Amino acid sequence: MTTDPSGGERGISLRDVGITFQGERTVEALAGVDFAVGDGEFVAVVGPSGCGKSTLLRLVAGLLTPTQGTITVHGKTPEEAQRDVEFGFVFQNPVLFPWLRALDNVLLPDRILGERNPTHAEAETYARRLLADVGLEGFESAYPAQISGGMRQRVALARALLYQPTTLLMDEPFGALDEFTRDQLNLLLLEVWRKFRSTVLFVTHSLQEAIFLADRVVVMSRRPGRVLRIADVPFERPRTLEMRYRPDFARLNGELRGLLQVGET
Ligand SMILES: Nc1ncnc2c1ncn2[C@@H]1O[C@H](COP(=O)(O)OP(=O)(O)OP(=O)(O)O)[C@@H](O)[C@H]1O
Ligand SMILES: [Mg+2]
Incomplete structure (x- = not known):
């Protein structure tokens, strides 16, 4: 401490x-x-x-x-x-919604938290930047079924970082x-x-x-x-x-x- x-x-x-x-x-x-x-x-x-x-x-x-x-x-x-x-929480299984594209899966906490998300005003831009940070530039529109297990876990990591925990x-x-x-x-x-x-x-x-x-x-x-x-x-x-x-x-x-x-x- x-x-x-x-x-x-x-x-x-x-x-x-x-x-x-x-x-x-x-x-x-x-x-x-x-x-x-x-x-x-x-x-x-x-x-x-x-x-x-x-x-x-x-x-x-x-x-x-x-x-x-x-x-x-x-x-x-x-x-x-x-x-x-x-907190940002990342689980053993990435817990992504199969009907949401990678970008929307990352943005999910923002949809839930709204104004409580510190990055709310620029959430989409920020989410795109995070996807690039985890090496997924170009996969913003991919559905979970279209990417590998490792890539899904990258999406989960980006999502955990969305509100700058x-x-x-x-x-x-x-x-x-x-x-x-x-x-x-x-x-x-x-x-x-x-x-x-x-x-x-x-x-x-x-x-x-x-x-x-x-x-x-x-x-x-x-x-x-x-x-x-x-x-x-x-x-x-x-x-x-x-x-x-x-x-x-x-x-x-x-x-x-x-x-x-x-x-x-
Ligand atoms: N909500 C709950 N109600 C009752 N018992 C629980 C609950 N959650 C966990 N336990 C029990 O507490 C113990 C510890 O569980 P926990 O899931 O924390 O272990 P773990 O170290 O994460 O195991 P693993 O490495 O297999 O994931 C287990 O015996 C489990 O059955
Ligand atoms: Mg466990």
């Missing part, structure tokens, strides 16, 4: 956060989760399936309320931050893509992040992807998800794909993988 000149706390803070779902079955999904994401920092979360990663993102986005602990986003409650359209929440956004496309989108995401300077909380199953992208990696245990370790990623930026073959990269990868396996017993 950093403090902005007006004295407000910037970034995301989770303090002793837990959530238990009450239903037919009581499920303790997260327990004692405590970490912060600095303003403009890129933090990746890895952990076994079902350990509460998506739940964590939903809590930060104000879509769920913790049963324990507190969360703040730039000094606000998640609900306030949501009202102030601080301070905070990007990404839930395994590239998990369904082939390795080569994922590499390309990893590089694109880092470029976009450098340009937009948003705070990023990125969930992935892939330790290699987490280390490649992030400033810090949060390793979580099996359910109920707890933080096992927060590792600093010491590699310089801009990151290159070749860095992944360096011995120090492999060492960090091995160290965290060992932790994940211990966490899984």
